[in-house]
Amino acid sequence: MAKKPIKVTEVVLRDAHQSLLATRMTMDEMRPILPEMDKINYFSVECWGGATFDSCIRFLDEDPWERLRILRKELPHQKLQMLFRGQNMLGYRPYADDAVEYFVQKSVANGIDVIRIFDALNDPRNLQTAIKSANKEGAHVQGCISYTLSPVHNNEYFAAYAKTLEEMGANSICIKDMAGLLKPYEAYELVRTLKESVKIPIQLHTHYTSGLASMTLMKAVEAGVDVIDTALSPLAMGTSQPPTESMVAALAGTEYDTGLDLAKLDVLTRYFTPLREKYLKSGLLDPKVLKVNVNALMYQVPGGMLSNLMSQLKQAGKEDQLTAVLEEVPRVRADVGYPPLVTPSSQIVGTQAVFNVLTGERYKTVTKEFKDIVLGKYGKTPVPIKPEFVKKIWGDAQPITYRPADDLKPEMETLRAEMPQGLMEQEEDVLSYALFPQVATDFFKYREAQQTKVDQTVADTKNGAYPV
Secondary structure (H helix, E strand, O other): OOOOOOOOEOOOOOHHHHHHHHOOHHHHHHHHHHHHOOOOOOEEEEEEEEEEHHHHHOOOOOOOHHHHHHHHHOOOOOOOOEEHHHOOOOOOOOHHHHHHHHHHHHOOOOOOOEEEEEOOOOHHHHOOHHHHHHOOOOOEEEEEEEEOOOOOOOOOHHHHHHHHHHHOOOOOOOOOOOOOOOOOHHHHHHHHEEEHOOOOOOOEEEEEOOHHHHHHHHHHHOOOOOEEEOOHHOOOOOOOEEEEHHHHHHOOOOOOOOOHHHHHHHHHHHHHHHHHHHHHHHOOOOOHHHOOOOHHHHHHHHHHHHEEEHHHHHHOOHHHHHHHHHHHHHHHHHHHOOOOOOHHHHHHHHHHHHHHHHHHHOOOOOOOHHHHHOOOOOOOOOOHHHHHHHHHHHHHEOOOOOEOOOOOOHHOOOOHHHHOOOOOOOOOOHHHHHHHHHHHHHHHHHHHHHHHHHOOOOEEEEOOOOOO
16 A cells, blocks of 8 residues: 555646647547546646636637536546636736636636646735635635746745745645756755645646656655646647656556556547647647757746747747847846746746847837836735836836735726627626637627627628628
């Protein structure tokens, strides 16, 4: 009998395809295998949140809420897990407390069991409403440490933050290593430190970008980690996670044996393998993201951020400037108080680095989002931003020192009033609109057209002419 069986969270339905395929796996592609996936004794199945919501309505013409309900129906024996950006929910700006509370309520009501909550700056004030709401709804609250490297980010810093999350009501702690920066022996020491600091379980989420992830998980297991995140092998490695099957095999017969059945996992593997080939053939899966990139340890750029930078430079016809941008990223990050590079701070820092390089002058052009993070509108940065830099960006404006969401008035009633009339089919639609107003409106019109068989883009509603 295993002394310390390791639990496994499967991420193939969320982070694996978010990391490799820009979150383009459809519900139709997922659904046939879900009954077989339901037979696996996972700790949880991560299947919602993160970029899935945006991708559903922006690219896939799917209702993300309906996707969640289908997942709930087809995976009755699994705990369904989502990734939640604290006060930013699943969007890119801070939302008022009433919106956060309502989103958490509806997520749990539609099937979510585990809510992994993180903040890009590790500012606990940005997590308090989400944690309180998730506890109220009876969900498992997983507080996240956004892992990064800097002069201030050490094990003592992370331990203190984990303790804070525990005191705020977290049921477990996740080390969220979004850029694959955590090395094996450093993982061992970090997990040991956290186990000494908090009483709740520790989970490790890392990416294969730098080629270290499987070794990192093994050392974390030896240090006492309770749960690991893995992805089924057809969508593992590269900028994704370590392979589920390999980790299960590596731990089999040891005191850490997961108890998962490799034969049952093979059924899942065989299902996703032709999908992988399909994605490769279509170009959706770029072989570049499957390569090991040790430079990730130098630049600390997560896979999603790297692809975004490459896209921005390509649009500008400046692909040859990628190295210069990657070298600029750490400098911009230092200027702005060493935020971990995860959504939305990764986009903010990355875009500013692109502008700095392309204009030939640092901070000649400054984005609104960068200005906001300097002023404190996203929360408290790990290191205080130097006053002279604040002055350079903002002049004499005074930085915010309180919780940014305290400035936000309740917005749910306003959002309901703003929503296009006649397009709401469910209460959850107002939350879709809150996150992505224009994209959601376009999706609602598409959805209606599918039901009525009337294309609103060509319909003459004024004169009552409806071409078919």
